[in-house]
Every structure is written in structure tokens, then in C-alpha cells.
Amino acid sequence: MKKLSARRRHPLAALVVLLFALAATGGLYAALAPAPKAQADDSSQSIQITEGKKLFSVGCASCHGAHGQGSSDGPSLVGVGSAAVDFQVGTGRMPAQQPGPQIQKKPGQYTQAEIDQLAAFIASLGPGPVTPNADQYDPAGGDSAKGGELFRTNCSQCHNFVGKGGALTDGKYAPTLKGVDPKHIYEAMQTGPQNMPSFPDTTMPSQAKADIIAYLQAVDTADSKNPGGFTLGSLGPVPEGLFAYIFGIGALIAVATWVAARTTKAKKS
Amino acid sequence: MSTSTETSTTTRRGPKHPGQRVAEWTDSRVGLYKLGKSNLRKIFPDHWSFMLGEVCLYSFTILILTGVYLTLFFHPSMNEVVYNGPYAPLQGVRMSDAYASTMHISFEVRGGLLIRQIHHWSALIFIAGMIVHMMRVFFTGAFRKPRELNWLFGWTLLFIGMFEGFTGYSLPDDLLSGTGVRFTEGAILSTPIIGTYLSMFLFGGEFPGHNFVPIFYSAHILLLPGIMAALLVTHLILVFYHKHTQFPGAGKTEKNVVGMPFFPIYTAKAGGFFFLVFGVIAAIAAIATINPIWTMGPYRPDQVSTGAQPDWYMGFSEGLIRVMPGWEINAWGHTLVLGVFIPLMIFPLVLAAIAVYPFIESWVTGDKGEHHLLDRPRNRPVRTGFGVAWLTLYFTLLIGGGNDLWATHFHLSIETITWSVRVGFFVLPTLAYFATKRICLGLQRRDRDKVLHGRETGIIKRLPHGEFIEVHEPLDQEQLHVLTAHPQPQPLEIGPEVDENGVERKVNPVTKVRARLSRNFYGEHSQIPKPTVEEYDEITSGHGHH
Numbered sequence: 001m002k003k004l005s006a007r008r009r010h011p012l013a014a015l016v017v018l019l020f021a022l023a024a025t026g027g028l029y030a031a032l033a034p035a036p037k038a039q040a041d042d043s044s045q046s047i048q049i050t051e052g053k054k055l056f057s058v059g060c061a062s063c064h065g066a067h068g069q070g071s072s073d074g075p076s077l078v079g080v081g082s083a084a085v086d087f088q089v090g091t092g093r094m095p096a097q098q099p100g101p102q103i104q105k106k107p108g109q110y111t112q113a114e115i116d117q118l119a120a121f122i123a124s125l126g127p128g129p130v131t132p133n134a135d136q137y138d139p140a141g142g143d144s145a146k147g148g149e150l151f152r153t154n155c156s157q158c159h160n161f162v163g164k165g166g167a168l169t170d171g172k173y174a175p176t177l178k179g180v181d182p183k184h185i186y187e188a189m190q191t192g193p194q195n196m197p198s199f200p201d202t203t204m205p206s207q208a209k210a211d212i213i214a215y216l217q218a219v220d221t222a223d224s225k226n227p228g229g230f231t232l233g234s235l236g237p238v239p240e241g242l243f244a245y246i247f248g249i250g251a252l253i254a255v256a257t258w259v260a261a262r263t264t265k266a267k268k269s
Numbered sequence: 270m271s272t273s274t275e276t277s278t279t280t281r282r283g284p285k286h287p288g289q290r291v292a293e294w295t296d297s298r299v300g301l302y303k304l305g306k307s308n309l310r311k312i313f314p315d316h317w318s319f320m321l322g323e324v325c326l327y328s329f330t331i332l333i334l335t336g337v338y339l340t341l342f343f344h345p346s347m348n349e350v351v352y353n354g355p356y357a358p359l360q361g362v363r364m365s366d367a368y369a370s371t372m373h374i375s376f377e378v379r380g381g382l383l384i385r386q387i388h389h390w391s392a393l394i395f396i397a398g399m400i401v402h403m404m405r406v407f408f409t410g411a412f413r414k415p416r417e418l419n420w421l422f423g424w425t426l427l428f429i430g431m432f433e434g435f436t437g438y439s440l441p442d443d444l445l446s447g448t449g450v451r452f453t454e455g456a457i458l459s460t461p462i463i464g465t466y467l468s469m470f471l472f473g474g475e476f477p478g479h480n481f482v483p484i485f486y487s488a489h490i491l492l493l494p495g496i497m498a499a500l501l502v503t504h505l506i507l508v509f510y511h512k513h514t515q516f517p518g519a520g521k522t523e524k525n526v527v528g529m530p531f532f533p534i535y536t537a538k539a540g541g542f543f544f545l546v547f548g549v550i551a552a553i554a555a556i557a558t559i560n561p562i563w564t565m566g567p568y569r570p571d572q573v574s575t576g577a578q579p580d581w582y583m584g585f586s587e588g589l590i591r592v593m594p595g596w597e598i599n600a601w602g603h604t605l606v607l608g609v610f611i612p613l614m615i616f617p618l619v620l621a622a623i624a625v626y627p628f629i630e631s632w633v634t635g636d637k638g639e640h641h642l643l644d645r646p647r648n649r650p651v652r653t654g655f656g657v658a659w660l661t662l663y664f665t666l667l668i669g670g671g672n673d674l675w676a677t678h679f680h681l682s683i684e685t686i687t688w689s690v691r692v693g694f695f696v697l698p699t700l701a702y703f704a705t706k707r708i709c710l711g712l713q714r715r716d717r718d719k720v721l722h723g724r725e726t727g728i729i730k731r732l733p734h735g736e737f738i739e740v741h742e743p744l745d746q747e748q749l750h751v752l753t754a755h756p757q758p759q760p761l762e763i764g765p766e767v768d769e770n771g772v773e774r775k776v777n778p779v780t781k782v783r784a785r786l787s788r789n790f791y792g793e794h795s796q797i798p799k800p801t802v803e804e805y806d807e808i809t810s811g812h813g814h815h
Contacts, residue, residue: 161566161576171682231561235674236577237445240560248390256321263529
């Protein structure tokens with residue numbers, strides 16, 4: 001202690017203290033600050049980004065701007081994350097075919113490898129939701145009963161009881177969830193595309209998302225059980241009423257006509 | 270029955286047949302023979318549209334039969350239980366006992382789901398049948414004297430049937446029907462002054478409470494079916510008493526009924542038709558799902574689904590609510606929710622409009638005579654126009670009730686549909702009325718033309734001087750009768766405006782309105798004069814190139 005005290009007026013003391021302070025703040029920052037993905041600079045990642053940027057310049061930049069900063073025709077993509085890119089391009093919604101109340105789903109325009117490159121480029125623009133890995137959206141890892149409760153609480157007011165979709169205002173709509181890849185359902189919940197609210201992991205943990213996917217797999221796929229027969233679209237009483245009129249009353253009137261036409265004749269006329 | 274027993278006694282002496290002994294024992298106590306004699310030979314005319322009422326009767330019978338089976342397994346209780354049944358996506362979920370027992374019926378009770386589906390499909394078909402039956406009665410004028418009361422009984426059956434259906438589909442306490450009950454609670458709450466009290470009484474406290482399933486249950490299985498059964502029996506007794514109406518035709522008059530006897534022809538036919546109706550409904554129930562409560566989940570007030578519509582017969586009230594602007598008045602610390610209250614008031618008015626029509630028509634036309642011959646709809650253009658206008662209103666509102674499904678399936682904006690229904694509510698019935706009246710008059714002209722000039726055969730004949738004419742074939746006597754049998758009443762006359770001294774007569778304004786309506790009904794713009802005998806003779810005995 002005496003030594004330190006004696007040298008504290010040394011001309012270089014201030015410099016040493018400054019170096020210590022810088023090292024401490026820098027070290028703390030390096031230890032505690034969130035590390036953005038773009039920071040990891042392995043060579044394959046940078047190739048992905050470069051390739052993605054090329055694809056982006058050709059297919060996306062006309063609306064979203066040369067650097068993804070957005071324009072009057074498309075929103076900024078800084079910070080939307082790779083999950084949003086994987087969902088939008090993977091379901092064919094992007095690149096958009098035509099403007100309208102809502103961007104339509106259509107056959108995909110890019111291979112999964114190209115989508116990954118685009119996603120890597122967009123992710124490099126700023127941190128955002130990351131494409132989930134297969135364990136996260138595997139329906140086998142979810143509880144369908146819990147998922148059903150979550151679905152009815154959070155989703156069915158737009159997507160209907162079993163995900164058949166429904167109408168929104170001004171020609172917009174919540175699409176059907178039948179046949180949608182579990183990965184895309186997961187990403188939609190995470191990123192909230194178009195009119196959908198987003199359900200980030202802070203409000204809906206990854207497990208809850210898997211539960212919802214498990215519920216949809218149980219009730220809304222080609223091999224889900226329909227013990228009652230034809231579902232008539234699972235759309236509720238409207239198709240049921242239509243069916244009762246056409247096939248119920250319709251058939252009964254046909255039968256009545258048949259019965260009335262076959263009568264005993266008192267005499268041949 | 271009586272004839273066969275008589276012959277057996279005359280031809281065969283000896284011990285009486287046990288059947289005869291039973292019949293005689295009963296006859297001496299309840300007058301069986303007399304009852305049978307007067308009623309078994311009752312004549313019924315044959316027409317498919319006369320069997321629509323039977324469709325309703327039989328689907329009601331099916332409803333009672335299947336309903337009894339369902340009561341054996343249903344628990345009308347809102348106690349909370351945890352589901353442990355075979356349907357995996359609900360295992361471990363908390364639900365009311367009512368919902369759990371409906372799940373039990375659907376998945377574990379033998380034949381339970383089929384019976385549930387037969388019950389529900391029959392309900393839809395029962396009420397659809399009542400509407401179609403009512404329309405047949407309306408368009409053919411079968412509601413006229415002496416059948417006005419029976420018209421009202423039938424209408425009341427329809428009205429109660431709607432609520433019978435509503436209380437029924439609310440029982441499983443699933444998310445869809447619970448939303449419907451919530452809707453009803455909202456409608457009750459919108460009633461000024463008494464709304465909150467009524468709601469508290471019905472739900473035993475704040476919604477949803479623990480009351481409504483048991484209350485709906487006793488209404489659904491006891492009160493409403495009891496009233497309906499009584500009305501239905503009265504309805505049928507009156508049909509027997511009035512005798513059936515018949516379409517005009519040769520040999521059919523206001524004083525006879527041409528058809529087949531009730532026994533044995535109609536007992537066989539009607540009995541067979543019951544099984545056909547049961548068969549069609551059972552086939553539908555075996556093919557198509559109805560109200561799959563397992564996909565909807567148990568009711569919780571914090572959950573809701575899109576596509577939440579009532580069953581079709583309540584759909585027009587849903588339409589009224591959906592298209593009504595959300596107006597409300599806030600004054601003196603109270604809220605009057607006009608957006609709900611006005612539809613709630615229009616709902617019974619829509620139905621009452623058709624209920625009171627027979628009385629309005631007989632008042633306007635001054636027709637006090639008995640009618641057993643039916644009208645052909647074209648010969649009463651105003652009535653037919655009114656009926657079509659009513660149906661147009663009804664179905665426009667049904668479209669409004671399903672506006673979200675119309676939007677998604679036809680790629681339309683929901684606002685466009687709502688606005689179309691708002692405008693259509695006023696415009697479409699009016700258009701339908703005038704269009705129908707025009708079409709009826711056109712058909713009357715065609716009838717007149719057919720009577721006078723015969724049927725167009727499509728054969729073109731060239732006359733010696735080069736003229737081409739189409740050969741018309743005169744109608745036979747029977748067809749001529751059908752086309753000309755209807756009476757063509759004249760509108761009411763108020764008489765001259767001034768009396769013999771030139772003093773203006775005082776005419777009651779109500780009488781004036783009545784005369785105007787009557788002119789609208791039977792005036793020159795509402796019926797084409799049917800051909801007279803002289804006209805017919807002149808044309809047919811004439812130059813004979815037809």
C-alpha cells in the first residue's frame with residue numbers, strides 16, 4: 001500500500017488509471033452487452049450475407065430500398081429478423097404479386113437455400129427474431145389440450161375454432177391454417193405478419209407455441225379425426241343451415257313429390 | 270274396420286273374434302265406432318305441397334324420440350369438472366358438467382353422436398319445414414276464413430320452435446353456444462329499465478353464473494315442447510275439423526274435398542312418409558357433422574371464435590344486429606344501446622308482419638266468405654308480392670348474419686356486405702314486391718291468352734296465299750277450368766263523394782285508406798280480367814284459323 005501511495009503522484013499514474021478504467025468498461029461491455037448475430041464473422045456467414053444482398057437487390061430492393069431501409073412501397077426491413085424473411089418468402093407472400101387489402105399466399109419463388117441467404121442478409125441489418133430450429137416447432141413436443149386453450153384464447157377470434165380463418169375489416173382476412181408448415185405457424189406467431197399481432201417469446205414462450213402447433217396438428221390436418229362425418233368446412237352453423245335447406249328440405253320435398261305422385265287410382269283416367 | 274267386423278258376424282256364427290270383443294268393449298265406453306266412422310273415411314287431397322306440414326310433424330316426433338334418449342345421459346349442471354375422456358385435445362381441460370356430459374354422449378355413449386346429430390339436424394329441418402309449409406299456406410291463400418286461427422297456431426309453433434332450438438343448442442355450454450348466450454344477455458341488458466334485473470334473474474347473478482343451463486334445460490325439455498305439443502295437436506284437430514284445402518280443378522268445389530280416404534290410403538302413405546323422413550334425416554346425420562362441440566371447446570367468457578353464428582333460424586336476428594349501426598344514447602348516467610335495442614324490437618316485428626297478414630287482407634278486401642279452394646299465387650299479385658317481399662327481407666338479413674363467411678368465400682369486403690344489407694333491407698323488399706306483381710300480371714295475361722287462343726304448338730303452317738301462322742291447339746275442358754275458375758273480386762267502393770243534394774259526404778278517413786288499399790288489391794292494375802264466356806265463344810266459333 002505504501003508503494004502505491006508513494007507513486008500516486010507519478011507523471012504516468014493518470015495514464016495507468018485511465019487504462020484500467022477503459023479496460024474495465026470495455027471488459028464489462030464485452031461481457032454483458034447483447035452480441036448481435038452479425039458480429040459473428042465466420043466466413044460462410046459472410047458469404048450468405050453477400051449472396052443474400054445480391055438476391056435482395058434483384059427481387060426486393062425496388063420496394064424495400066437498396067439497403068432494406070424501406071420506401072413508400074414497402075416497409076423498412078431493419079430489425080425484422082430472419083424469422084420474418086423465412087415466413088414471408090417461404091409462404092410465397094413475398095415478393096408480393098399485386099397490391100391489395102392484403103398480400104396473398106402463393107407458391108414460393110425462392111429455394112430454401114436462397115431464402116436462408118436473404119434471411120442472413122436481412123438479419124445483418126439489425127437484430128430481430130431468429131428462424132426457429134426444428135425442435136421448437138415440432139408438434140410432437142407440444143400438448144394439444146393446452147394448445148387448444150391457448151388457441152381459443154389468443155387465435156380463434158380471427159382464425160376460427162380450428163384455424164379455418166375468418167374475415168377482417170376492408171377485405172382483409174385471417175387465412176386458414178390448414179396445410180401451413182409448422183415452422184411458418186411458429187414464425188407467424190413470433191413476427192406477427194401483416195394484420196396479425198406478434199406473440200414474442202416474452203409473452204408467449206416457445207413451449208406455448210409448440211402446444212398451439214400440436215393442437216392444430218390434432219384438429220386441422222388431413223388425418224385429424226372427424227367422428228361426425230363430413231365437417232362441412234368446420235365453419236359453424238352457416239354451412240349447416242345451407243346444408244339443411246339444400247339436402248334436408250330439398251330431399252324431403254323430392255320424396256314428398258315422389259310419394260304424392262304415386263297414388264291409388266279409383267279409375268284409370 | 271267397421272265393415273269387416275259386421276260381415277264376420279253375419280257370415281260366421283259362433284264365438285266372437287277376440288279383436289271384435291276388444292273393439293266392442295272399447296266402443297261401449299269411448300264410442301270408438303262412431304269416432305272411427307266419422308274420421309277414418311276423412312278425405313285428403315293429394316299434392317306434394319300438402320305434405321310439408323307432415324315433414325314438420327315427423328321431424329318433431331323424431332326430435333322428441335331422440336331428445337328422450339339424450340336426456341338419459343345429459344347432465345344439466347354447470348359444476349366445473351376436469352375432462353378425462355377419450356378426446357385428446359381436451360384432456361385435462363376444465364369445463365362444465367353439461368359440456369363434459371355432451372362430450373360423453375358424443376364419444377362414449379353407444380350411438381350417442383348419431384342420435385345427437387339426428388336430433389340437431391331434425392331441429393334445423395323442422396324449422397325449415399315450418400317456414401316452407403307456412404309459405405305454401407301463404408301463397409295459396411290457405412290462411413283465409415275459416416283457417417285464420419290455425420294460421421296463428423302454426424305461426425306460434427314457428428316462433429316457439431325458434432326458441433326451443435335456441436335453448437337446445439345452448440345446453441352443451443360449448444364456446445359457440447356460450448357466445449350465443451352472451452349475445453342474448455347483451456340483448457336483455459339493452460332493454461331499458463328492466464334489462465339488468467332480467468339478466469340478473471335469468472343468470473342468477475353476473476354472467477355466466479351457474480344458472481342458465483338448468484333453466485334452459487327445463488324450458489327445452491318440458492315447458493316449450495309441452496306448449497308446442499299442445500299447439501300441434503290443436504293445429505291438427507283444426508285441420509281435421511276444417512277439412513283440407515284443395516287446388517282448383519274440374520269437380521273440385523268449395524263444398525267438397527276430392528282425394529283419398531284417411532284409412533287405409535293415407536294411414537299407409539303418411540306412415541310410410543314418416544319412415545322416409547326419418548330415413549332422410551338419419552342419412553344426413555350419418556353423413557354430415559353438425560355442431561361438433563369437441564372442436565369448439567368449453568365456454569369461457571374470455572374466449573371467442575370468429576364465425577360465431579346462431580343456428581340458421583336465429584340467423585336473421587344475427588343479421589339485424591350485425592348491420593345495425595352501433596348507436597347509443599348516454600344521458601343522466603344511463604346508457605340506451607340503440608344498436609342492440611332497435612334490432613331486438615325489429616326481430617319480433619319481422620315475424621309479426623307475416624302473422625297478421627290474413628287479418629289485414631280480409632279487412633282490406635272485405636272478404637268474409639269461407640274458402641276451401643286454394644288460390645293460384647299469380648291470381649293474387651299483391652299477396653304474392655308481399656310474400657316474396659317478406660322472404661326477400663328475411664333472406665337479406667340471413668346474408669347479413671353470415672357477412673363474415675360471405676366476405677371470406679367471395680373475396681369481398683365485410684363493410685361492402687354490411688352496407689349492401691343496410692340498403693337492401695329497405696330497397697330489396699320493395700323491388701321484389703313490384704317485380705313479383707309484374708310477373709304475376711304477366712302470367713295472368715298468358716293464362717288469358719291460352720284460354721282464348723289455345724296452346725302454342727310450335728307447328729308453323731303456310732297458308733295458300735303465302736302467310737305463315739302458328740297452329741294453336743285449344744285447351745281441354747279441365748285445363749280451361751283451372752285457368753278460369755278463380756273469382757275476381759271487385760275493389761270496395763266508398764260511393765259518390767257528394768250526396769243527391771250536392772253536399773259533400775263525410776267519409777271516415779280509415780274507410781278511405783281501406784278503399785285505396787282495396788283498389789290496390791283488386792283494382793285494374795292488380796288483375797287482368799279473365800276471359801268471359803262471350804269472349805271465348807266469339808273467338809272459338811269465329812273464323813277458325815286457330
